[in-house]
Amino acid sequence: MANSFEIVFEREKAILNLKVWGFWTVKEALEYRESLTHAISSIGSIPWGLLADVRFFPIQQSAVQSIHAELMQLAVESGMAKCANVTGSTLTKLQIERLFFQTCPGYMNLAWFKNEEEARKWLEDITCDFTETETEKLFQTI
Numbered sequence: 001m002a003n004s005f006e007i008v009f010e011r012e013k014a015i016l017n018l019k020v021w022g023f024w025t026v027k028e029a030l031e032y033r034e035s036l037t038h039a040i041s042s043i044g045s046i047p048w049g050l051l052a053d054v055r056f057f058p059i060q061q062s063a064v065q066s067i068h069a070e071l072m073q074l075a076v077e078s079g080m081a082k083c084a085n086v087t088g089s090t091l092t093k094l095q096i097e098r099l100f101f102q103t104c105p106g107y108m109n110l111a112w113f114k115n116e117e118e119a120r121k122w123l124e125d126i127t128c129d130f131t132e133t134e135t136e137k138l139f140q141t142i
Helices: 028-043 061-076 090-103 114-125 132-141
Strands: 005-010 015-020 048-056 080-085 108-111
Touching: 005 028, 015 028, 015 090, 048 090, 048 114, 061 080, 061 090, 080 090, 080 114, 090 108, 108 114
Parallel strands: 015 048, 048 080, 080 108
Antiparallel strands: 005 015
16 A cells, blocks of 8 residues: 655754645554654654645544544654644644644644745744744734
């Protein structure tokens, strides 16, 4: 079976790149969990940013969503300093946002972008923490 995801870590920039696409079976989600868990564990103890390209990732079934929620929590617990999401669909954004805030309440460094260049610019300083007000402005202007 061909993967419906790509995971690449740019060590020099401390950015974990995820690209996901298609409607997944539970088997595909479990393969993704194994690959992403391995990638996160190989990063080490440095703060890092996540660049998730979810432009071609439609709403998923609840079993797949549960696996994603588990991985969101793992990422936060493993040092993810910022999470930049590139999306073209409001429904996908709402699904990911709901899962993220249910799983990781209080995590504030989550933002949405229309293109990868803007997302990368936001991730440049991954050690920077935004206040709630600044994060709200990002949600309103993007």
